[in-house]
Amino acid sequence: MADEGCTETIVSVVPDDEGKEKFKKCDQIAFHRRQVQGPTLHYCALLDTLVLKEKVAIFEVLEPDSQVRLLLTISAISNGNAVRIFIDELQPIKARYRVQDVLIQEPICEPLRVQQRRGDSVSLTWGLGQHQARVWSRPLRVEVLCGEEVVVTFNPTDKLRFETLQNHSRTSQTENHDEQSGLHRETFRQFVDIQANGPSSVGADFRFHGFRHVYGLPEHADSLLLKDTRGSEPYRLYNLDVFAYKTNSRLGLYGSVPLLLAHRPDRTLGLFWLNTSETLVDVHYTPSHEERKRSRVPPQTDVGWLSESGVLDCMVLLGPTPHLAFSQYAQLTGPQALPPLFSLGYHQSRWNYDDEADVKAVDAGFDLHAIPYDVIWLDIEHTDGKRYFTWDPVHFPDPLGLQRHLVARKRKLVVISDPHLKMDPGWPLYNEARNGGHFVKDREGNIYQGSCWPGESCYLDYSNPATRSWYSTQFSLDKYTGSTPSLFVWNDMNEPSVFGGPEQTMPKDTVHHGGWEHRDLHNLYGFLQHMSTAEGLVTRSAGSERSFVLSRSFFAGSQRFGAVWTGDNVASWEYLQISIPMLLSLSVVGVAFCGADVGGFVKDPHPELLVRWYQAGSLQPFFRGHSAITTRRREPWLFGDAVTAAIRSAVQSRYRLLPYWYTLFYLSQRCGLAPLRPLWVEFPREENTFSVDHQYMIGAALLVCPVTEAGAREVQVVLPGSGEVWYDVQSMEQVRGGQTVRMPVTLDTVPVFQRGGTVVPRRAGCGSCTADLELLPFCLTVALGSNGGAVGELYLDNGHSFGYRDRKDFCLRRFSMLSGRLVCCCASEEGRFTSGSVVQSVIVMGMSKKPSRVTAHISAGSKSVTVKFGFEEAGHVLTVTGLNLKVEEDWEIHTE
16 A cells, blocks of 8 residues: 655744755765865875875875975785775975774784885785785885785876965965955855865775775665766765755765675675765776666776865775675774663654653553553653753643653653754753863854754864763663663754755854864764763763664664664655665674664655565664654554554564573674674675665675565565575575565565574563563574575573673584584673573474484583474474473474
8 A cells, every 4th residue: 555645745844944955966065166176186196205105105296387295105914804094294384184983993004014125016914914005106005915916006098186374374365366266265055164274185986896895884865776976966965954855865964983894605794984074985886787788897886075174094905705894894993882781672752752651651651452562752852841861840730750751661762862962051950061161163262152952052062072971871770860770861953953054054164173164073063962971871881881862863883882873764665675685784884783763754655665674674773663753653553553563573572582682792893893784795706696775684694685676576585595495484484595485475474584504592471571581582593595504593692781892701502403412601701690590492494304303412411312203294393392402501403
């Protein structure tokens, strides 16, 4: 059934919203115009200036016509197979901005040595010599080689751009003459941006040799595979509050991660462009995807980067596998933080629940309808006049009582905290922030004033370590009146959003701590609030408890602090469809804990759409239903019994699968591999998977194809791997890989396949929330591969503390089956956690014949017992029940 409301006009929730015209196109961006229309520059490397110093190679770079001199630094990052290329001015009049807080530490580098020196080039190598960086003089190029193959070239077409800083006193005389070109001031609509140090953009292009598929660069409402941008808009990385954003668009949205991944069947590479100013990225495929079949030209992909300010700092990740590329990136920016278990459950949110009675009624409704959930959320209306860290005295007079009510049901509360503070001299928190110098300043040195939900507001300067520390302390129980340890936080509007501001954000010429302009660190602003909030919640518990913080804005490294979501989406089928590639794009750049508002934030979903969105959301990392204040209520039981039953089934399935999800997040925290994965990550040599973005893998074991079309009666599912075996999770029917299958669907159908050769742990029930899960036994689903074997892991800890990290208070078990023997053994000797949980049943799919008997063997006591089993002949499915085998003990199950 179609979404009957899809043609309704969308009314913005933003006061006096001017619509999409308030956002720039590339021809309205002055630094882009300058670089596209400006003179051609020809930089050359002065090879005789080479200095090998402190594990880096340093070259002077000269542009002969302008006599601009730069400094090129090349380094090889240890243990990560990455090459860093760094360019700054040789003698700047002042320091240029360098990104802080994103890298978890300054990378450790390996000593470089000269491999070969010629008249026009110098080749550097390191370690065992399997990689090289070859620097060419005229024009400057840097080739990165794996073995003897050039895989990446820096500046292949001589497009290096580097605008040097200028004295303001010198440039101010010519400002008015250069307004048209935007040389020192930029005018967009009614807004004037004064560039204190003149133009300062940097840019370069890279060529990926032999590659024709590139990914990454979130956040955009577009396909997973990046598109060729010739003749159209580049991908824009500029964090913006875009209400009901357009789909199939390269407009910058709420967050930015300047990581690009290039993939071909035998190699995966990454390019991390470490710059937090506005950035534009062009992608050119040669031959184009349309010309590929009739062209004999070797494939290559050219990627051009252009940032408004800062230095040129980029890292080439050498893979060569997808898993290694993800690990190399995680070594730079950190892996996904292990979330508390409750945060992987279902979250119920709305802007806004009316009062405490409303919250309690919704909470009771979930129990009444047997739908598990863990967290209920309060939006801005819960505060006293949009003053964060406060409670509305009429509608939420007893926040402690409300939280105690939820805790008694083992549930949590999340409240919103935005980065702006209401300008109210009668509010002690505002006065404390003002007197402490914690606000962003305007270009004249006064406190910057903008507008957001409270009206006139001031914006906290999270780039200041003192401000971050001050902000973090506001979450302490003695300062945040009405808060308890069961209260967690949601950072919204932190792009930052400024109503009536240029592109609805903060002017670029506002000033942060250290005198840096907002243009230098715009894309880092939300990251810094996210970091401060997470640190505040951890500090609240004296460092013992994991935090949960959801942020709308993000940057590279935000994965260390919690979750993100895709912002103000719309209740229509196209937004459900686009949510999948959006989440996959986030996942491949390390932001693993991600989700989209189930049902759509804006407008009212048709019941069929709502069901399909719950089904999709239940099989994605962050699972929250959320809706705008202008929408009708949409608790799952308000649409009739059939809809309630379908949603209940999806949510209950999510809870049963949480042991698998939690294990994947633990492994992600260890190695940087996200739970949600495009097919090509698990099947890197199968080119037919490289552009698939309507289905995905959860870990290595489960393939998911959500139903995203109205009235669907059938879906096509790509099952990769000609030598693979797949099993329909619902019917347990066996299907061979290497084909696309047509699968009939009903409203209750969610196409999920388990990959042969895997073991997936589930709980035998779902309870009412995640806290109930520890009381329930496990069921293992073993899917035998073509070799008759299978393997899987299960991670357990207490679900909420840092004990797993600080005291090795965790348990990691491995299950493996081969030749009719299922073995449970320890996968990490250092783990010390005991849960008391047991495996109650085992399902084995793909058994060739019915066994005569099944026995369980407890290794410690050499105890063997015969156990009950059933066998389904047609499907070759063995079910073993009544086991009661402790997860922490070694044991085996034998089939004879």
